[in-house]
Amino acid sequence: MRADVVQLALMAGGLTYLWRYLPLRISLGDMPQDGILSRFLAATGPAAIATLFVAEMLPLLHGTQAAQGREGVGVLAVILAFAWRKSVVFATLAGACACGVAAALGLS
Amino acid sequence: MSQEKSPLLAGVQAVIPLVLGYFPIAFSFGVAATRTGLSPIEAFSLSLIVFAGAAQFLAIALLASGAPVLVAGLTLAAMNLRHVLYGPTLLQRAGVHRATRLGWLWAFALTDEVFGAALGALAKGQRFSEGFMMILGFGAYAAWLAGTVAGAWAGGGALDAWPSVGAGLDFMLPALFLALLLSILSARQVPAIVIAAAATVLGTWFGSATLGLFAGMIAGAVAGLFGRKGASHAG
Numbered sequence: 001m002r003a004d005v006v007q008l009a010l011m012a013g014g015l016t017y018l019w020r021y022l023p024l025r026i027s028l029g030d031m032p033q034d035g036i037l038s039r040f041l042a043a044t045g046p047a048a049i050a051t052l053f054v055a056e057m058l059p060l061l062h063g064t065q066a067a068q069g070r071e072g073v074g075v076l077a078v079i080l081a082f083a084w085r086k087s088v089v090f091a092t093l094a095g096a097c098a099c100g101v102a103a104a105l106g107l108s
Numbered sequence: 109m110s111q112e113k114s115p116l117l118a119g120v121q122a123v124i125p126l127v128l129g130y131f132p133i134a135f136s137f138g139v140a141a142t143r144t145g146l147s148p149i150e151a152f153s154l155s156l157i158v159f160a161g162a163a164q165f166l167a168i169a170l171l172a173s174g175a176p177v178l179v180a181g182l183t184l185a186a187m188n189l190r191h192v193l194y195g196p197t198l199l200q201r202a203g204v205h206r207a208t209r210l211g212w213l214w215a216f217a218l219t220d221e222v223f224g225a226a227l228g229a230l231a232k233g234q235r236f237s238e239g240f241m242m243i244l245g246f247g248a249y250a251a252w253l254a255g256t257v258a259g260a261w262a263g264g265g266a267l268d269a270w271p272s273v274g275a276g277l278d279f280m281l282p283a284l285f286l287a288l289l290l291s292i293l294s295a296r297q298v299p300a301i302v303i304a305a306a307a308t309v310l311g312t313w314f315g316s317a318t319l320g321l322f323a324g325m326i327a328g329a330v331a332g333l334f335g336r337k338g339a340s341h342a343g
Contacts, residue, residue: 004177005150008167011181012188013157019191021215024199024208036333043332044325045190046289046297047304051324052166052187053285054308055317074279078286088287089129089221095283096136100276 066106074099118234119243122225126244127251129221130161133284134252136277137164138259139266144172148260155256159249160188160219162288165281175318186325190292194223201227202236210238217245220288297332304328 060071077098082091134155141151146168154164163184170180195215199206222245229244230236259266267274289301307327312320 001147001150001153005146005153005171007177008171008180008184009154009157011177012163012167012184013159015181015185016158016160016163016188016191017216019185019188020195020218021212023192024195024211024215039332040329042193043297043300044186044329045193046292047300047328047332048183048187048189048325049162049285049289049292050301050304050328051308051321052162053282053289054305054324055312055321056282056285058309058312058320070275071279071282074283075286078283079290082287082290086291087125087129087221088224088284088291089126089133091287091290092133092280092283093129095286096276096280099279099283100272103275104272 070099070102073102115235115237115239116243118229119240119247122229122234122240123244123247126221126225126248130248130251131255131258133161133280134255135259135262136280137161137168138256139262139277140165140259140280141168141256142260142263143265144168146171148257148263151260152253152256155253158184159217159252160184161252162281162284163187165284169281173317179318179322183321183325186329191218191220191223194218198223198226198230198236198241201230205236207236207238210242214238214241214245217249219245219248220291222248224291299334300328300332303331 057071060068063071074095078091078095081094082088085091137155138148138151141154141164142148146154151168154167158164158167166187167180167184170183175183195211195218198218199208226241226244229240234240267277293301304324304327308320308324310320311323315323
């Protein structure tokens, strides 16, 4: 096994476990909702995910028109599926399926 | 009217949709991991140790790009920081039934979807119990591991003959990020999201993809500090 893969898995897995477990031990739910730490933690997740989504989509600007078309179909499907079922898994699968169907129909 | 079921039955019923959803996404992860040069055992290790879908997809992208392990690890950790709110939220909903004796165990599997499914069950009247959380979390974990093994075993070239399926699986990661973003979207977080997105674009265009990631996450999180107080119920 590659050392960098093991190191990354242990670091990401270890910290993710701490994020999930430590709040159960230190009553994080009791902290003031408008406190600095609370607002920082609340903003970090959305900021990180928005960052990652934008970082994933940026290379598409340099892709072919067909690729941009099918990815646009996928984005639309995710939004509509989430609005319908409010499920991350369902919306993700719907987006991937829509993108695959768009590719099969010629947007590839 | 609420109906209380046994933890075993309620857990099994709640985990079935997760199993059906997790398996194909994990399969996609296994395929993507081996396509970027990871061995099946390395792909499996990431699922075994990390168990965080979007973070794992990003991990293989960062590994493939040659990002330093420390940078990659901190990026993944920042991405998963939202998980600190899940346990306290569930315990708050658990009320007098709150229990954390086995929290060290079930907290490991407290992913976005497990949290969402647990919250939904509690809202429908299911009594909180650690047995319920164990079945829900580790049922989803089993599906995630099985999907990863199947995808890694199929291998990176498994979809060469089906380019449409490959296109769909390639879109799995941005779709997952977008769905996660929609799931936590609130009016209060819009400034942080907009600033994070803008900083990512600027950092990427005028620097590098790694700089864009850091700029977006830090700028967005800091923007949250200056957000309006008392607006948490908006959106």
